[in-house]
Every structure is written in C-alpha cells, then in structure tokens.
Amino acid sequence: MNAAKLTDGIYKVGVNLxxxxxxxxxxxxxxxxxxxxxxxxxxxxxxxxxxxxxxxxPEEYQQELTELGIEQSKVSYLIVNHMEPDHTGWxxxxxxxxxxxxxxCTSKTVPMLASFYDVADNIxxxxxxxxxxxxxxxxxxxxxxxxxxxxxxxxVFERSSGILFSCDAFGSYGAVDNAKSFDDSVDxxxxxxxxxxxxxxxxxxxxxxSPFVTRAIKQLESLPIKMIAPSHGLIWRKDISRIIELYRTxxxxxxxxxxxxxxxxxxGSMYGNTEKALDAVREAxxxxxxxxxxxxxxxxxxGMALSDIWRSKGIILAMPTYEYQMFPPIAHVLDDCNRKKMxxxxxxxxxSFGWVGGAEKEVKVWGERLKWNMQPSIEWAGTPSEVELxxxxxxxxxxxxxxxxxxxxxx
Numbered sequence: 544m545n546a547a548k549l550t551d552g553i554y555k556v557g558v559n560l561x562x563x564x565x566x567x568x569x570x571x572x573x574x575x576x577x578x579x580x581x582x583x584x585x586x587x588x589x590x591x592x593x594x595x596x597x598x599x600x601p602e603e604y605q606q607e608l609t610e611l612g613i614e615q616s617k618v619s620y621l622i623v624n625h626m627e628p629d630h631t632g633w634x635x636x637x638x639x640x641x642x643x644x645x646x647x648c649t650s651k652t653v654p655m656l657a658s659f660y661d662v663a664d665n666i667x668x669x670x671x672x673x674x675x676x677x678x679x680x681x682x683x684x685x686x687x688x689x690x691x692x693x694x695x696x697x698x699v700f701e702r703s704s705g706i707l708f709s710c711d712a713f714g715s716y717g718a719v720d721n722a723k724s725f726d727d728s729v730d731x732x733x734x735x736x737x738x739x740x741x742x743x744x745x746x747x748x749x750x751x752x753s754p755f756v757t758r759a760i761k762q763l764e765s766l767p768i769k770m771i772a773p774s775h776g777l778i779w780r781k782d783i784s785r786i787i788e789l790y791r792t793x794x795x796x797x798x799x800x801x802x803x804x805x806x807x808x809x810x811g812s813m814y815g816n817t818e819k820a821l822d823a824v825r826e827a828x829x830x831x832x833x834x835x836x837x838x839x840x841x842x843x844x845x846g847m848a849l850s851d852i853w854r855s856k857g858i859i860l861a862m863p864t865y866e867y868q869m870f871p872p873i874a875h876v877l878d879d880c881n882r883k884k885m886x887x888x889x890x891x892x893x894x895s896f897g898w899v900g901g902a903e904k905e906v907k908v909w910g911e912r913l914k915w916n917m918q919p920s921i922e923w924a925g926t927p928s929e930v931e932l933x934x935x936x937x938x939x940x941x942x943x944x945x946x947x948x949x950x951x952x953x954x
Contacts, residue, residue, distance in 0.1 A: 546607040547724040547778070549770060550704045552584040552681060555778065556607040558600045559718040566629075566716065570747045570846040574740060575718030578629055579774050580604060581708055583701060586678025588613060589620035589647075591699060591708050592774060596632035604633070607721075615641050620675065622683065623648040624710040625696045626655045630774060635660030647675060649687055651695035669697070686762065688712065690755035692748060698763070705769030711748065712759060713786045715741035715776035727781035737777050738789060739850075744775065745793045746853040747846050750883040753797035760791055796853055800887040803946045805834040806857035809848055811841065811870045816895035816926050817863050823932040824859055824893070827939035833857070840872035845879050852876075852885055857946045858915070859939070860892040860906070864922070867901035869909075870894070877909045891918040891942040893935055895925065918942050 547555040560566070560576045578600070581591040594604040608615065615637070621644050623631060638644060638660070646656065650668040657663045669685040676682050680703040687697050691712050699708040717740040723729050729737075749756060770780040771787070779786045796802075806828055812818035828835045836851035840862075852858060860877075862870035869877075892906050903920050910917040921938050923931045 545721045546582070546611050547721045549581075549706060549772065549778065549780075552679065553701065553704060553706060554582045554584075554611055555721070555724055555772065556580045556582060556604055556611075557719060557721050557724065558594055558603045560595070560597070560600075560629075562718075564597075567748070570743075571844045572716050574716060574736075576716045577719035577775055579719075579772065579776075579778075581772060582608070582611060582613065583677060583681055583683065584613070585676075585681035587619040588617055589622055589675070589677055589683065590618055591622040592624055592630045592710075593621070593633045593637060595629045596636070601633040601636070616643075618644055620644065620677075621646050622675075622699055622708075623652055623656070624698060624708065624774070625693060626652055626659060627693060627711075628659070630710075631659070635662065638662050647683075647685070649689075649695045649697050651689070655695060688755070688759040688762070690752045691759050692752045692755075698759075700766055700768070705767050707763065707766065707768045707771050709771050709773045711774055712756065713741075713771050713776075713779070713790055714744055714773035716744045717776060719777060724778050725781070726777050726779045726785070729777070734777075741776065741786070741789060742793065742854065743846065743850040745790070746850040746883065749793075750797070750849075750853055750885065753794040753884070756790060756794040760787065760794070793853070797884065797886075799856070800889070801854050801856040802834075803856045804832075805836065805851075805855040806859060806942070806946075807836045807838065807848070807851040807855040808859045808861065809838050809840060809852070809873060809876055810859075810861035811839060811863075811872050812861075813863050813865070813870070817861050817893070820893055820895075820927045820932060820935055821861060823927075823935040824861070824939055827936040828943075831940070831943050833943060840870075840876055845876055848876060849879060849883060849885075852880060852888075853883070856889055857942055858888045858890040859942070860890060860894075862892075862894045862902065864894065864896035864900050864902040867899070869902045869905045874905070874909075877913065881909075881913055886914045887916070888913065889916045889918070889942055889946045891938050892920040892922075893938065894920075894922050895927065896922060897924070916945055918945065
C-alpha cells in the first residue's frame with residue numbers, strides 16, 4: 544500500500560512533482576517536491592487537501608484512496624487549507640463528481656473557490672476554534688493562519704492524535720517516498736538534506752511573509768502537538784521541535800538580517816576581469832573564519848541563491864558595469880531580494896568596467912530600496928591590479944566588521 548499511516552484512521556496520500564518541473568512555474572526543484580494530502584476517518588471521512596491537476600497526479604492520489612478502501616462517494620468532507628493549485632488543482636473535477644461533499648475552509652477561500660473552480664455550494668466557512676466531529680473520537684479543530692503564505696490559509700489540528708496538518712508551514716522541497724514519510728524513517732544525512740530543501744522552499748515561497756510565520760508559531764504554542772504533517776516534505780513525529788525551531792530561525796532572519804557569521808557572494812563576469820578579483824574575496828573571508836556561499840549569475844537559478852542570501856547577514860555583489868548600468872543578471876537577483884523582503888543586509892559591491900563605470904549609481908538605488916548597509920564600492924578599469932586586490936580585502940574586512948557591530952532595525 545502506497546499511503547502512509549500516521550495513526551489509526553489517519554493516512555497521508557502523497558504524490559511527487561518531478562524534478563523537471565518548476566515549482567510555481569518559477570523555482571527549480573532538482574530533488575522534486577512532494578504534495579501531501581491526508582485522510583481522516585471516523586464515522587465520516589474527511590480529506591485534507593487534494594492534489595495538483597498535473598500529468599498523472601490525480602490518478603495516483605485516487606489509487607491511494609482505493610488502496611485504503613475509500614470510495615470517493617463515501618467522502619463527506621473536504622478540508623481546504625490553502626487554495627493554491629498545487630493543493631487544489633483537481634478540486635473542480637472532484638466536486639463535480641462528488642457534489643455532496645461539504646467543503647470546510649476560511650471565509651476568504653469562499654470567493655476563490657468560485658473564481659478558480661466555479662464551486663459555490665456546500666461550503667462551510669470556519670473561524671479559529673471551530674471544530675468538526677467525524678466520530679470515533681476524531682475531532683478536527685481549525686486555526687486561521689493568514690498569509691502563511693496566502694491570506695486564506697488555515698491549519699487543522701486533530702485532537703485525539705495530536706496531529707497538526709500545517710499546510711505550507713514547516714514544509715520543504717524534495718520528493719518523499721511514502722514508505723519513508725517520517726523524520727524517523729530517514730537517516731541524519733537525509734534529514735539535513737530536507738532541512739536544506741526547507742530553507743530553499745522558505746526563501747522562495749514564504750520569506751516575504753515571515754512576520755506571519757512568527758505569529759502562527761506563537762498561536763500554536765499551546766497545542767499539545769505530537770506530529771506535524773505539512774503539505775510538502777517529511778512528516779515530523781520523532782522531533783517536532785526540530786522543524787519548528789528551524790522555521791522560527793528562518794522567520795527571525797527577517798529582523799536579524801541573517802547569520803552574522805556567513806556571507807553570500809553573488810557574482811557575474813563577462814570576460815573574466817571581475818572573476819579575477821574573487822580569490823581576494825575568498826581569502827579575506829577565510830581569514831575571518833566566516834562561512835562563504837557562492838552563486839554565479841546567470842549560470843545558476845535565482846531560486847538557488849535566495850536561500851543563502853536569506854540566511855546570510857553579509858552580501859558581496861561582484862559584477863561589471865554593463866552599458867552604464869549593473870550587469871543585468873545581478874539586477875535580477877536584487878529585484879527578487881526586494882520582492883522577498885530580504886532587507887537590512889550588509890553589502891559590499893566590487894566590479895570591473897570597460898570604458899567607464901556606471902553600475903554604482905544603480906547599486907545605490909537598490910541599496911536604499913532594500914535598506915541595506917552599503918560599504919563603499921570598489922571598482923576598476925579592466926584587470927584588477929595588486930593595489931585593487933588589497934582594497935578588496937580591506938573592503939571585505941570592513942564589511943565583516945559592520946556585520947558584527949551594527950544592530951539591525953526591525954522590518
């Protein structure tokens with residue numbers, strides 16, 4: 544049987560997006576991504592979230608229900624935690640086939656059901672604290688968690704088992720084998736891999752909404768949670784504090800600006816003149832015993848760089864002037880940093896130019912927009928000289944001193 548048993552009467556029906564697909568049509572998922580739906584069975588049956596209507600995913604979902612002995616006609620309730628189509632893409636077809644099913648969701652979801660799937664009947668809007676008794680001790684309690692990460696999002700707590708169905712919170716990229724769905728069913732190396740995928744997922748999807756993540760964690764602190772079942776990634780039952788604290792740390796980066804002992808270098812080079820300065824950067828960072836993450840644009844997807852930018856307090860931008868302005872791939876990275884509210888970082892910009900500079904003016908505009916603490920830029924014509932390489936090392940040292948000395952203003 545492919546479905547994973549969480550406890551008596553509660554199962555995960557999980558499918559995986561392939562590594563070739565872009566998540567949200569934008570973010571690379573080289574390790575794939577799971578979509579987790581859930582079944583809660585008492586005297587009545589409730590499904591918590593469905594699946595994206597993509598390739599064979601609905602058929603796989605239905606097959607898992609069949610293997611559990613569940614006929615769609617016997618399902619009484621559909622719980623919609625979040626309207627994004629990776630959770631609901633199949634909803635319109637499912638309801639058309641099963642119009643008797645009652646949908647439980649937040650009030651903000653109601654008009655979205657109509658606009659996305661032309662569904663307007665048998666809808667029960669909930670408020671925080673409302674419950675649904677399925678019989679045999681299975682009681683679902685609802686919690687509105689707006690902007691984690693859409694305004695209609697909610698979570699569900701099943702009281703008898705202590706399972707929190709947390710929607711996109713506490714999730715990660717990475718395909719999940721249903722036979723190894725839990726944190727205690729994989730080894731430590733695999734757990735760390737999922738944690739890294741959680742950081743990428745958070746920086747790509749959730750970072751802009753970090754204050755709401757912090758608020759949701761505080762809201763749920765009083766619940767006797769024994770298991771966390773997110774809509775993407777592993778289910779946590781051995782050490783739920785591990786994923787909670789990980790997400791708490793991710794959210795706090797919005798106000799701390801990241802780890803003061805790490806720097807992310809984002810660089811691009813047209814003909815190698817900017818690239819020739821990077822060893823000076825690496826040497827200065829290594830001397831200070833600071834962790835350095837590197838990403839080259841446009842060779843790497845921005846979604847890969849954002850996770851390291853999010854967790855680093857220090858940013859080094861290395862790029863040439865291009866037609867009197869910034870090297871366009873780096874400008875694109877900064878645009879995404881702004882969209883994800885990656886504010887209050889400490890930044891040094893270095894780079895070469897051909898006949899004249901010009902990137903510096905645009906860098907300053909971005910620095911003000913992002914509320915970044917900008918060090919004086921270091922730029923040169925053509926190939927960097929030894930004098931300029933020494934200036935770069937001094938600039939890196941000044942950046943590190945700034946990272947450690949300055950308190951971040953809360954966003």
